[in-house]
Amino acid sequence: MEPGEPATMTIIGVVGGFLVTFCLGVIVLAFATSGFDDATATATDSDPVPLLSGERVYVAQCARCHGAEGEGGIGVPIGGGLLVEKYPDIEAQIDVIANGRRAMPGFGTVLSAEEIESVARYEREQLGR
Helix, strand or coil, rough: CCCCCCCCHHHHHHHHHHHHHHHHHHHHHHHCCCCCCCCCCCCCCCCHHHHHHHHHHHHHHHHHHCCCCCHHHHCCCCCCCHHHHHHCCCCHHHHHHHHHHHHHHCCCCCCHHHHHHHHHHHHHHHHCC
8 A cells, every 4th residue: 555545545456356246257167168058059949948848849849740840650750840840830739648649659748848849949959950
């Protein structure tokens, strides 16, 4: 401290320096950890968490019939825009997932409403391209 300098100025300088350092550390930490939540993150949507959840549900429940990329197999093809073309309204698609249709079983008793919505969004936004 310089002769004649008030002690409060030194305290403000120390506290201010600490706050700046702390804020920069938080920002660096946020950038350093972003992108490490899930290596399969392919979502371009503003809210990727439901799409990642939907991808997990799709792989576990749907891919064995509809194919890994929605190309079909035992189940009808749903990739490449076919699903959105057939069900322009997501609610109709959610109804099919929940209650089934023709040879497809319903998943309303197996999956939660959130899981059904997330898999519908995944199918539309990722497989539907």
